[in-house]
Amino acid sequence: MDTVRDIAALRQMLARLEAERLPGAASVFSLGAAGPEGGGVRLARGALHEVQAAHGADLPAATGFVLALALRAGGADVRRPILWVRQDFAEAELGRLDAPGLASLGLDPSRLILVRAPDAAEVLRAAGDAVRCPGLGALVIEPWGEPKTLDLTATRRLSLRAASSGVTSFLLHAAARPAPTAVATRWRVAPAASGPGAPEEADALGSPAFTATLLRHRGGEGGRPVEGGTWNLEWDHEACSFRDLAPLPRAVVPVPAGRPAGTAAARQGNAGAERGEIVALRRAG
Amino acid sequence: MPARNAARSSRFAAPADGSAAGGTPAEHPLAPPPLVFVEKAQNALRLAAVDRAAHRRGLAPGLTLADARARIPDLAVIDHDPAADAAFLEEVADDCDRWTPLVALDGGDGLVLDITGCAHLFGGEAAMRQRLLAHLARHGLGACAVVAGTPDAARALARSGGGRVREGIVAPGGEAAAVAVLPIARLGVGEEVVTGLSRAGLKTIGDLAARPGTPLAARFGEDLLVRLDRALGREDVRIVPRRPLPACIAERRFAEPIARVEDIEATLGLLVDDLALMLEARGEGGRAFEASFFRADGAVRRLKVETARPSRDARSLRRLYRERIETLADPIDPGFGFDLVRLAVLRAEPLTPAQVSLDGRAVEEEEVAALIDRLAVRLGRERVLRFLQRDTHDPDRASALVPAAALAGPPLPPMPEMLPRPLTLFDPPQPIEALAEVPDGPPLRFRWRRVVHEVARAEGPERIAPEWWRRPEGTPTRDYFRVENREGRRFWLFRAGLYDREPGTPRWFLHGLFP
Numbered sequence: 001m002d003t004v005r006d007i008a009a010l011r012q013m014l015a016r017l018e019a020e021r022l023p024g025a026a027s028v029f030s031l032g033a034a035g036p037e038g039g040g041v042r043l044a045r046g047a048l049h050e051v052q053a054a055h056g057a058d059l060p061a062a063t064g065f066v067l068a069l070a071l072r073a074g075g076a077d078v079r080r081p082i083l084w085v086r087q088d089f090a091e092a093e094l095g096r097l098d099a100p101g102l103a104s105l106g107l108d109p110s111r112l113i114l115v116r117a118p119d120a121a122e123v124l125r126a127a128g129d130a131v132r133c134p135g136l137g138a139l140v141i142e143p144w145g146e147p148k149t150l151d152l153t154a155t156r157r158l159s160l161r162a163a164s165s166g167v168t169s170f171l172l173h174a175a176a177r178p179a180p181t182a183v184a185t186r187w188r189v190a191p192a193a194s195g196p197g198a199p200e201e202a203d204a205l206g207s208p209a210f211t212a213t214l215l216r217h218r219g220g221e222g223g224r225p226v227e228g229g230t231w232n233l234e235w236d237h238e239a240c241s242f243r244d245l246a247p248l249p250r251a252v253v254p255v256p257a258g259r260p261a262g263t264a265a266a267r268q269g270n271a272g273a274e275r276g277e278i279v280a281l282r283r284a285g
Numbered sequence: 286m287p288a289r290n291a292a293r294s295s296r297f298a299a300p301a302d303g304s305a306a307g308g309t310p311a312e313h314p315l316a317p318p319p320l321v322f323v324e325k326a327q328n329a330l331r332l333a334a335v336d337r338a339a340h341r342r343g344l345a346p347g348l349t350l351a352d353a354r355a356r357i358p359d360l361a362v363i364d365h366d367p368a369a370d371a372a373f374l375e376e377v378a379d380d381c382d383r384w385t386p387l388v389a390l391d392g393g394d395g396l397v398l399d400i401t402g403c404a405h406l407f408g409g410e411a412a413m414r415q416r417l418l419a420h421l422a423r424h425g426l427g428a429c430a431v432v433a434g435t436p437d438a439a440r441a442l443a444r445s446g447g448g449r450v451r452e453g454i455v456a457p458g459g460e461a462a463a464v465a466v467l468p469i470a471r472l473g474v475g476e477e478v479v480t481g482l483s484r485a486g487l488k489t490i491g492d493l494a495a496r497p498g499t500p501l502a503a504r505f506g507e508d509l510l511v512r513l514d515r516a517l518g519r520e521d522v523r524i525v526p527r528r529p530l531p532a533c534i535a536e537r538r539f540a541e542p543i544a545r546v547e548d549i550e551a552t553l554g555l556l557v558d559d560l561a562l563m564l565e566a567r568g569e570g571g572r573a574f575e576a577s578f579f580r581a582d583g584a585v586r587r588l589k590v591e592t593a594r595p596s597r598d599a600r601s602l603r604r605l606y607r608e609r610i611e612t613l614a615d616p617i618d619p620g621f622g623f624d625l626v627r628l629a630v631l632r633a634e635p636l637t638p639a640q641v642s643l644d645g646r647a648v649e650e651e652e653v654a655a656l657i658d659r660l661a662v663r664l665g666r667e668r669v670l671r672f673l674q675r676d677t678h679d680p681d682r683a684s685a686l687v688p689a690a691a692l693a694g695p696p697l698p699p700m701p702e703m704l705p706r707p708l709t710l711f712d713p714p715q716p717i718e719a720l721a722e723v724p725d726g727p728p729l730r731f732r733w734r735r736v737v738h739e740v741a742r743a744e745g746p747e748r749i750a751p752e753w754w755r756r757p758e759g760t761p762t763r764d765y766f767r768v769e770n771r772e773g774r775r776f777w778l779f780r781a782g783l784y785d786r787e788p789g790t791p792r793w794f795l796h797g798l799f800p
Contacts, residue, residue, distance in 0.1 A: 058774070060709060060775070060799065060800050061773075061800050063800060064708055080649070094798060095710050095797060096709060097708065097710075098680075098683070098708065098709060098710040099674050100706035101708040101797065103706070104706050105708065109674060110672060110674075113657065113670070113671055114671070114672075115669050116664070117664060122664065125663075126663075126664065129660065134649065135648075135649030135651075135653040135656070136656075190773070191772065191800070192773050193771075203742050203744065204742070205742055205767050205775060208775075208800040211773075235800075
């Protein structure tokens, strides 16, 4: 019986400790002017956030989303470097990170420190070192696949270290199987079709667009749990903020560029159905 | 420091004995057969080196093997391996670092050590020479060592077996007298010069020194006079050490070699403390450090550590070295123990004590620099990188990743405004099969990694011509398209080549991925 009481007491103690670590108002960041109620969900700084790509081929989108989150977390402080730990295999599969591309998303490339690690164990070790360095603006951990070493214990350790150093950390990987991880939030990201551009550039690609699903939000917002939801977001690199992706005014069909404009009216016919589909993805309220 | 040493540069020339060039002991109690090393020269197997026993029985390098066998039937013959000899001499030279940091190779079988200001540490020149010879003898090396005022005099005397110099030490100013009796060939001049001079009746360096210089220079070149002056001690030149001279060093010598890892780490810790004090006094910080472990049996192991910014923080340096030792692929093998551990600052830069700013910015930058160092030590320098941007439109060259430790300077200039670029880039671009309108329409459909993508939107072309001053002639022009497939995934494709305007059939490539 004593054991049971002890365990109950311990649990209470843990709950108290956890509550103390709940983010205050100053140490959260939002996605920008997006999501429900304009402000969107709030994410804690100095915590570990997980971003999964919905599919292996969606990893570039997830990478962009992580970078955008890291920029949001950094806030106005543009001097602190962002450290990116990348496994070699990701480099081979997705290509190397490129400075002009980073600049296109709004990150000054000279702020990025790239660490290439040969395997998942080294990724974790380097991340464990980096997360303790309060001089970093953000930390991105990108192992390849579903490494066994990145389990509940490892992510919990990273979370605790992030909390004590204040380094906002992101774990980026493709969702192969649901593995338990101790993270503050978990996102699943897929690319979204471009929003509508100006009429004269009907075929132009818009800003980077994502369909982001919030799978888990630990601790909720101010103690109030936040339900998961799905948002269509667009990244505005100039404002360094997410905004809602406007529903498409027209169907997304494979349209070759340079097709005579006469078919545009025909395309508009499908718009309703497409718009309905997107709206259905949005979270009510 | 004795005034004599300060005023005069004293040097050893210590050619390793020919018989020991292969690393074999000179004598053996069971008297093995004479040993010779052979190489093929002038269409015959000839002796390249002989051991002491063979030398005593009249064999000399240059003799053919057949002649040698005719004289001594029971010869032990080994193929001459100049590369192994050179490597062995490098090892010996490494070991000689324990006497002085200034060591130079002299030909294939000799070393020159600049012992200026070092001799008093070993009890004077004579004692130092004795200890050096004893140390080499312990490892089976027979050597001849001479201390003289200039490297050329020391070299000439040592290669003549010491000449008539008492105890191998030339008294200050006595170089001219000491080398006078040596043959002219010891000056290191060419064969034809020696022959020419001997025809004129000049056989020794002393003969040459007595002559006026101008006619000699007119007949045999300035080089002869320069060499003569150096050998006679009239002109002093420094040797070029084989390893760069460290900015400062700290070392510990042990009467009894140490072997335990804990002892080694503790020793390194003490050395780091010493160096930190030295660097502080100089107002400098080290960028590159090197620890050398001298094993009692002559092997030397070196561990290098570089830092992203000048550092003299004993704690972080100690940590870097611990990290370095932990991540060694082949751990330090102490063998019978190390009798000398040395820590040197290879490169130092000015480091003024920084005022801690109120927002702790300087501290944070220090922390990031320390993190970079630690990761670079563990993963390797080329795995911790930062971007270097170039002012070019060629996407392959627009950015490069360079070691973060090497890149310390002012922040980069901002990028010029350009069209959106992909977040990741393939190097080299990946070939794809694409269906597109001829001549310059965007792709309608393409296949990459066995998956067919239907293009929903396309933007382009953005024409990027090759940099003709860099690329080989005929490199095709590239028309880049940003495309989005039906799932919203975005790609950067290009067509290499223009229809009808450039030779060859245009091909399609995927160059990068957009988020």
